[in-house]
Amino acid sequence: MRNWLLPEHIADILPATARQVESAKAAMLERFRTAGYELVSPPLIEYVEALVSTDDSALALKTFKLDDHLSGRQLGLRADITPQVARIDAHLLAERTGVTRLCYAGSVVHARPAGLMSSREPLQVGAELYGYAGIEADLEIIGLMLASLRGAGVEGLRLDVGHIGIFRGLVQAAGLDASLAQALFDALQAKDASGIRALCADVAEPYRSAFSALPELYGPASVLEAARTRLPSLPEIELALLQLGAIARALGNEVELCFDLAELRSGFYHTGLVFTAYAPGWSDAIARGGRYDNVGRRFGRARPATGFSLDLRDLIRILPEREATRGIRVAQRLLPDAKGEIERLRGRGEVVVLDYLGESAEALGCDRELVAEAGAWRVVPFQ
Template sequence: MRNWILPEYISDVLPAEARQIESMRRRMLDQFALYGYEQVEPPLVEYVESLLTQQDAALDLKTFKLVDELSGRQMGLRADITPQVARIDSHILNRQGVARLCYTGSVLCTRPDGLLSTRQPRQIGAEIYGSASLAADVEIIELMFASLAQAGVKDITLEVGHIGLFNAIADAAGWQGEVRQTAFSALKQKDVPTLKTLSAQLNPELTQGLLALASNYGDFTVLAQARRQLPNLPAITDALEGLSQLHAALSARGIAVRFDLAELPGSYYHTGLVFNAYAKGFTNAVARGGRYDSVGEKFGRSRPATGFSIDLRGLTAVPFAGPKAGILAPQGDDPELLSAIRGLRAQGEIVIVDLGVVQSEVHVDRTLQQNAGVWQVISL
């Protein structure tokens, strides 16, 4: 039996990658703290109804489920940490003002997001609860860029959309259930033939608006074009105005924006602004986020919320220097040797005691040797 083989899209994290992931995690958490975010650590497993917000079929499909032998209830292994943080904000912290929370941890998915993805991402993210303001969305995006910079990600392209545009047209069309989900998926994939088929029975204004969502992509001029092409519905007017204000606020911070009105999230709990960050050298988005104002409703306290998440394992393509070379020291009980090793480690040096080291397998460039009764560091 080849019992060392792992399941598909599941892999070990080996030393070099583990060092890089941990280094990025620490730097990002420190960055979050500078903005006033407090870290929470939800459990890996919960009752399944707590892990699924609203009627989120996509998240339900990605969640591994099992039976709790103590209670007999169905439990789930988290596939997304955001619903857990929403539960903490809504039902445990119960703060009246704005709460800035962050998290990091592994999630497990029944299927990968893409051919090059893992089913066990290492997720890190930050979220703001209790503020529906544009300023909260701007802060989250600014923090996302600062966090990616900590990981060495450069040349970032921010693509922004708004799920309210699709929802307004779907509501006006009276779409529910499977039809609405089919239209959602078709728009996300820019599948124009399917969109034409679905909208064949709609009035021309709604049909034109739906097809316009699939074709409007580019800089700030996209919004002016969308105002001409989309139906004159209050929700659409509000969404486009919000995107216009977001563009102005991000431009003032030196963040360029590209608009994609077919940019839709992978989960159904988002309610407004959605955004993805892309970078040169990466196949998938390096960070994702948006607004999800009703995510806490299931826990009895619906609060406006906005945030982003990053898969740290997805960022390991960024060049990483790794640790500096260490010092190889002999084993022994000589008090002066032990004192020299402790002193070097106190100075931040990596000291590896030789218990049978093969030098080609460890990163050392010096050795600790005794010379005239004194322990000295000698270059190899």
């Protein structure tokens, strides 16, 4: 039995790459900090009902479940950190009544990979803003996402923007039952035009034509004007088009924008604006986000929320290389006399490596060594 093999879609991160990942993560968290986002670190494992709502079948399929031998209840390994942050905002930070900005960085585990090349252990990094419903909050989050990706070295970004409120408004106005609404949701995600027409065969006008039009409403900001003529005038649709127009005006000169009114893929819990970042060289999205108002309702506190997340593992191949810090060699024979000097050097941030075998500078990763000369310690180039 080859017990060194890892499960499919699971991989180690070795030293050189780990330095890249940790440096990029630290840079993103520092960017979040300077924008006022406070770091939280939820647990990897929770009771499953806190991680997955009863009507979120997609997240339920991603979540590993196991029995807790202490409580007898079912536990889950988190597949998404957003529900956990919503729990923190709703329950642990419930005394805060204004805007709350939170961020995180941690591993999640998927029972099945999102794609052929996807890891089942993404390193999810994200930021979320609670307590403000205005489009300004969404623009703040989008700006933070774009800056984070650019800071990691991603070039040629394109932002696809949609609004789930359009679909929800049509479903409500057309009086569709839950099963048909779910089937249409799936068909729109797949951009299955013929499937949409078949599902809407018995739907009254103008809603039948509106559902069929959604996959065709894709492109630059001019799509929004086309939508006004092809979609019925419903309050939800009018609000969505106003918000999408605000995105076009605010970001049109900053990033390539593409509006997709059939874009529903960002997550089940999203309620309004959704956005997805793409870049040349990646076959799938590299960051996703959107508005998920009232996501904390099941934890006892419903309020506006918007945020984004990305998988840092997706960016590994373009992250800047980080050279290992060269260290100071200390021959084992110098112990215990050198112990105090070793602690002093390490306290200054130096890497100090004990040499047990008389190894080379390359093997030890050292370019200097500690020597005793004339009753004093000196650091000299490692020969």
